[in-house]
Amino acid sequence: MASRKRCLPGDNGEQDGPLPACKQVKSGEKRHVAALILARGGSKGIPLKNIKKLAGVPLIGWVLRAAVDSDMFDSVWVSTDHVDIEKVAKNWGAKVHRRSPEVSKDSSTSLETIQEFARLNPEVDVICNIQATSPCLHPFHLKEALEMITLQNFDSVFSVVRRHQFRWQEVEKRPGEFTKPLNLDPKKRPRRQDWAGELCENGSFYFTKRDLIMNKGVLQGDNGAYYEMLPEYSVDIDVDIDWPVAEQRVLRYGYFGRDTPELVRLMFCNVSGCLTEGRIFLSVSGEEMVSINTRDTMGIRMLQREEVEVVLLTSSSDPVAQSLADILGKRTGCQVIEVGEEPLDDLKPLVEQRKLQWKDVAFMGNDKPDVSCLNLAGLSAVPGDAPVVAINAAKYTCHSVGGKGAMREFAEHILLQKEKAKSQMKQDRIDSSSF
CATH class of the missing domain: 3.40.50.1000 (HAD superfamily/HAD-like)
Known part of the structure; x- marks a missing residue:
């Protein structure tokens, strides 16, 4: 099974697949759905990380290829402040939104940048913010997640991955300070196969309707849902040490295009x-x-x-x-x-x-x-x-x-x-x- 699609708590979403409480709605109106990749030039961890070659392809090229080949978007955009990133984005089939200096600072948030894009592109009804550092994203992930908005009428859908990690409370390292378990009972430590684990945002993508972004200032609404990605597709790159690991993962699980052969002869x-x-x-x-x-x-x-x-x-x-x-x-x-x-x-x-x-x-x-x-x-x-x-x-x-x-x-x-x-x-x- 490639993924699981579920409602958020409160939506009766405790099983896989289409849910009774997630009423599927087909709207007669045509929505403009845009993919938006944020790619600022001033990465502190890895300089110009977004266009550094990963397994022979610019990092941003992996997600642009998946977005374009999904055939689910009316437009695919890269928001950037850097001319070299702009050139790469255009080579990979994207339009370019040259973001303003106000949203290009180290302190600028993703939401502020997305809101600027939405103001300048009023025809866009649904925005899918795709993280440039998620190179194992495939077209089917985007297709299935978008259908949760277009067919099931959620106002937002974001990607998660299931983790099996025991968490403990952080404390000051002083005498008499003791940590406490946050998600387990040490007297009854579950085996991995007996524990469902926890769902964690992996940041691969966030689908959000325009109203939430502009009027409520959020990417995840009350009528939202998560889309579960399998761990092998959940890759993120923040620092140099992540790079060789990500390269091996993308060679095995990455998306290489529509015409990738099953067997080269x-x-x-x-x-x-x-x-x-x-x-x-x-x-x-x-x-x-x-x-x-x-x-x-x-x-x-x-x-x-x-x-x-x-x-x-x-x-x-x-x-x-x-x-x-x-x-x-x-x-x-x-x-x-x-x-x-x-x-x-x-x-x-x-x-x-x-x-x-x-x-x-x-x-x-x-x-x-x-x-x-x-x-x-x-x-x-x-x-x-x-x-x-x-x-x-x-x-x-x-x-x-x-x-x-x-x-x-x-x-x-x-x-x-x-x-x-x-x-x-x-x-x-x-x-x-x-x-």
Whole structure:
């Protein structure tokens, strides 16, 4: 089960699913529903945290991708005071609200910023404030939560996660000061499996009707509800120490887009700039040479062992890389294809011959000619030193640069997505057998 939707106490909400007391109401009037991500440039914990790369994607890109792909919003916005955040937001399909200095201070609250946005956008009836630091958010979370407002007539819905933590009262460290339990009886400590735990806000999102925001000055009303997210999707990033943990979590549980393949069967990889580092070595005799990293060749073999066909791409404009590809192709058994100025024109027939769709294809490129393939492939990546035009088109940006392990990194990413798909299919079978 992906989530639980419940009413707040007082609404008779003590069971899963649609509730008798949560009367479902379909309104004939058209509501304008807007997603709003607050992304101030002055983060103290991690400078420009909102656009720092997490698993190859700007942090804010994870939630923008989920919001856009949910198809539930009439508009998707980023509220920011920083030009670099504005550029990233637009690249990921969002409109930008340039917030005023009055709501860009360290002391400014989220509510004040949301109220400013609402004043300047009077057509918006429902605002979903999505936290930029929640990279494991999926479109289905937003869809199910919004339906609680549009179909069940709640005035607000916010996300929670279930925690199993015993809490104790904080006291001054002085003689005679003793702590007390807040949510347990020490004489009857429950086992985890016998205790339902407690619901805690995880901050992923807050859906709120305009009236609550503007007239009552709150994000959660009396006629509100919570939406429970499973712990694996509940990730927050505040300080540097959170980053590596969040990166591993998002690689396993993050949302990578509509066309993320269940199983990649074919991978195209540019030799120049991906398997090489862009440098040409000259011998004393004037012979040109390039190098290749053994980690990258191991990445190719890892994919081949998992029955992923790897095709190496070269260009007539780079004869040195072409010679390397021929040697590498013989050693690894990879087919080598020469592509022209628009690689997509040469690769489409290969995909069709194998009776595959582009969502079943992975592509690794490194420059402007590769943009069409990077956009079209189910999984796509560029090395960490690729130009911005290629980075913006790719679904994953490697930490490693070209010729220094980028191919190996992308291969591991592909295989992790394959593992995720297998686990999900297994879980789906378990869920279906329980009915």
